[in-house]
Amino acid sequence: MTDPQSGASPAPYRRPETPLLDKVILPPxxxxxxxxxxxxxxxELRAEMIDAxxxxxxxxxxxxxxxxxxVALHYVFNTPDDKLIWDVGHQAYxxxxxxxxxxxxxxxRQGxxxxxxxxxxxxxxxxxxAAHSSTSISAGLGFAIANKLSGAPGKAIAVIGDGAMSAGMAYEAMNNAHEAGNRLVVVLNDNDMSIAPPVGALSAYLARAYSSNTFLGIRDAVRQVARRALPRPLQGPAKRADEFFRTLGTGxxxxxxxxxxYVGPIDGHDLDILVPILENVRDAAEGPCLIHVVTKKGKGYAPAEAAADxxxxxxxxxxxxxKQHKPAPGGPPSYTNVFADALIAEAVRDDKVVAITAAMPSGTGIxxxxxxxxxxxxxxxxxEQHAVTFAAGMAAQGYRPFxxxxxxxxxRAYDQVVHDVCIQNLPVRFAIDxxxxxxxxxxxxxxxxDITYLATLPNMVVMAAADEAELVxxxxxxxxxxxxxxxxxxxxGEGVGVPLPAAPQQLEIGKGxxxxxxxxxxxxSLGTRLAEANxxxxxxxxxGLSTSVADMRFAKPLDEALIRRMCATHDVVLTIEEGAIGGFGAHVLTMASDEGLMDTGLRIRxxxxxxxxxxHEKPEKQYAEAGLDAAGIxxxxxxxxxxxxxAVNEGARA
Structure with a gap:
């Protein structure tokens, strides 16, 4: 491969030398x-991460x-006695x-x-x-309060991204955070949404000044004086004046x-700024602090900085x-892309079709x-909670939200699924990737x-696609x-390679x-275990064991007629699904028990x-370990x- 501008071949890659990093085994x-x-x-740390x-x-x-x-957080704080909590964990390498x-x-991520x-x-x-977003402040608050109650030393430092701040849970935690005092530090890592203006020398200077003990002490003193000396009608204006002058530089x-x-915004790549500000916050005597740090996603690696994501x-x-080593084109389409194309086709036919997602537009095909x-x-x-109730509102107004x-x-939105959708029987369409x-x-x-927690709800219909054509x-x-x-x-992942239908069919609800x-x-079989069932x-x-295979399509409502027929005409009936206990198989067993289908000696597994x-492991190995492959069946x-x-032999002897 050659450089498109110079025409020269790039220098061969050599694993980076890391003499300083080699000396660092642990934060001490x-x-x-x-x-x-x-x-x-x-x-050196950045180079090592890229290589890995x-x-x-x-x-x-x-x-x-x-x-x-x-680097700065581990340098300044006494981890692990000080608890460093990374929200989501994507950034924890x-x-x-x-x-x-x-x-x-x-x-x-290897087995x-x-x-x-x-x-x-x-x-x-x-x-x-952590792997789900927006939990770090709540968890950090828990650590901080526990230490406070026990008299143990140690702070909690929660690092949360600006995207994660769109979740209500983060604000619920912050609303309660005053209980922790100076034991809680929140680092707002602003790397995508640009919720603050570009940082520069002035904002860095102000942040450093605002984080100092001197400044925090003055502010506390002013607040105390205002509370004790000023008449109540004047306390509000004094507070607003403090906010006005402070937010001229910080917001x-x-x-x-x-x-x-609040301290910031500051340049999250400038260690000469980061370290002293973190030290100031570490040593602050009063109150929880939030440090607003502006960083660049993909920093230091040109292909990553240039990529849209x-x-x-x-x-x-x-x-x-x-260049990423992606599979060669020409294979089956992914289920996500099949869903996206099918939804677009529905939207062409019907202008009431709308799509909603919760921060995963590319992951869901939206x-x-x-x-x-x-x-x-x-x-x-x-x-996600808002997404579900938002969809319910649109459905109530006659739209067809997916x-x-x-x-x-x-x-994370189960209560909304129950109360805002199912109890009101609103036609929200859930596309579950x-x-x-x-x-x-x-x-x-x-x-x-999801099969278990959805199929237990009255009014809900639950389908599982066996292949990409069924998904359409x-x-x-x-x-x-x-x-x-x-x-x-x-x-x-990818479909199984079946041809996609020229025109979609409306399936009869509850029929396999x-x-x-x-x-x-x-x-x-329910879902994509159908290929293994075959x-x-x-x-x-x-x-010599003549075998029927049914694609049940629906976990709820069950195709009861088909289940009765299979139970009446076979010695063994086996259900298979890609879900936890309490799902499709449990519903089949409940039906069989209610109707006495096993009274004749039928074996259901x-x-x-x-x-x-x-x-974590490769999916095929995970399914084999779970017994959900052909060998397990x-x-x-x-x-x-x-x-x-x-059992028959024992009965004969008896």
Missing amino acids: DLRRLKPGELRQLAD VSVTGGHLGAGLGVVELT PHKILTGRRDRIRTL GGLSGFTKRSESDYDPFG GTLFEELGFY KYHGVVKFDVVTG DRFAKAFPDRSFDVGIA AAIYSTFLQ RAGLVGADGSTHAGSF HMVHTCALHDSGPIAVRYPR RVVREGKKVAIL KAADELDAR TLRLPDIFQE VKTVLSALRHNSL
Whole structure:
């Protein structure tokens, strides 16, 4: 490959030398460095992170943006006694390198390797696990108050991104934070939304001045005098005057109203500014502080800085060129793209179709919808609760909203699903991406529970697509379903390669389809385990066990007629789903119990995700470990038949 401007070939990549970083195993080693050495350490840390993620893939841009901040925080604060809590954890790779995990950093997100997020079981320097947004301030407040009550030393430092500040939970925590006093420090990492003007020498000077003990002391003294000496009618104007002069340089009135000393905005890449300000805040005598730090996502790596998403999530890549090693084109489309295209087609047919997502437009495909219909697409930020009730309001007004939310994130809006959607029987359409296991992102992002938590709700319809063609039909069915809420779930990754339909079909609610007929064993499959069910049926047929396979399509309402027929005509009925206990299989068992379908000796077995949080691994390995592949199906069927034979023999002897 050549440089497009000069025509010259780039220099071959050489793994960076890191003489200073090599001396830092844990933060106490870092704190022995001279302040003048921190710049070199940060440069080496950034190079090490780029090299590691080029091998493993993962979240790159966010970590690059907080390299200097990470160095400064561990340099100034006495971690792990001071608790450093990273919101979400996308940006925690530099933190992992500095906290005793550098020797394993090239196992990130690999089976048996380091988690892509902070994890309590991994290190004492990870005091709180995080992978969902906007939890850090609440957790930090918990640590701070616990220390306050016990009289233990130590502060809590919560690092939260500006995007995460769109979630109401962050403000709920801040509204309560005054209880922690100076034991709580919040670092607002502003890297995307530009909620503050560009920083410069003046704002850096003001921030440094405002964070000093002298300035904080003066402000406290003024407040005390105002409260004690001024008549009540004059206390309000005095407070407003303080806010007016302070916000001329900072703009922190909102945070001050929530009880914080606001410091900033400051340049998050300038260690000469960061370190003394953090030291001032560390030593402040009164009140919780919020430090507003402006950083650049992807900082220090040109391909990341130039990318629209700042290389938020990457696969393995070439360090020199930045080119990612993505699969060659020509394979099956991803379920996300199939959904997006199907939704666009529905919007062309019906101007009442609108799309809503919660800060995941590209992850859910809503970015594609937004290009076609910008006025009918809504990204509400990290606010899943609001997204669901917003959709309910639009549905109540006659629109056909699709709320496209990851399964694991929809959990955060369960109360709204129950009260604002299902009780009122409003036709909100839930497009549930990342259903089932998700591989490298692990248990925090697995869509394990949506069948269970949705199918238990009255009025709700729950569908699961077996393949990409079925997904097209289900999107169309959602669009036309106006009698109540409806959900369609589908996994991460590529489809199975079936042809997409020329025109979508409206599915009959609560009706499955039989894809092969047999006589001995019936496999009732929900979702994309259908391909494995067919493989298992091939092997069972080869063993002389004639096998039926049904794509049930609906977890709720069940196709009761189909289930009765399968139970009446087969010796073993097996259900399989990509969800936790309490889902599709549990509903089938409940029906069978209520109707006495097992009284004749029928064997029913349910295959589902195990009752554990599965660690990160390749999805195919995760499903094999869960017994949800063809081998697991065959093993379960043979075990059921063996158990049945033993029971028959025992009965004969009796």
